[in-house]
Amino acid sequence: MEADFFDKVYEIVKQIPPGKVTSYGAIARCIGSARSSRMVGWAMNASHTHAEWIPAHRVVNRNGLLTGKKFFGGENIMQELLEGEGIIIEDDQIVNFEKHFWDPNIELKYSLV
DNA sequence: AACTTGACGGTCA
DNA sequence: ATGACCGCCAAGT
Secondary structure: OOOOHHHHHHHHHHOOOOOOEEEHHHHHHHHOOHHHHHHHHHHHHHHOOOOOOOOHHHEEOOOOEOOOHHHOOOOOHHHHHHHHOOOOEEOOEEOOHHHHEOOHHHHHHHHHO
16 A cells, blocks of 8 residues: 555654654655645644654754644653753754754665665 | 645745 | 745645
8 A cells, every 4th residue: 555645754754763853844855745844744743643653853844943842742842852862952943953964865765775 | 615724945036 | 135925735624
């Protein structure tokens, strides 16, 4: 059966290693529709309905800003989760974002070889 | 059944 | 450099 857009997103997000983060656009691009970055976020919103745990806290926008932290129960759960993985958050923004950036187009593809 | 919104991103003005 | 608009697909109302 073909995986839906959401399933593809889940597959990638679940493969994000701890202490790493990626952007919605990077995931969307990995799937094939870079312009569908909104859908990635939408998939995250539906991720809580998914059977498996989706580390959505490792997915941020291209600014490294925790845009979806408010969807984690209203508390700073997202920030605490990231800090618990060694990522420093300042003003809801990831410090050294590019340093923790994990590009599925490169890392994932490289691993498939 | 149709319109609007939505955790974004890139390009145009 | 900053601001605004369009594009993408799906779900909610």
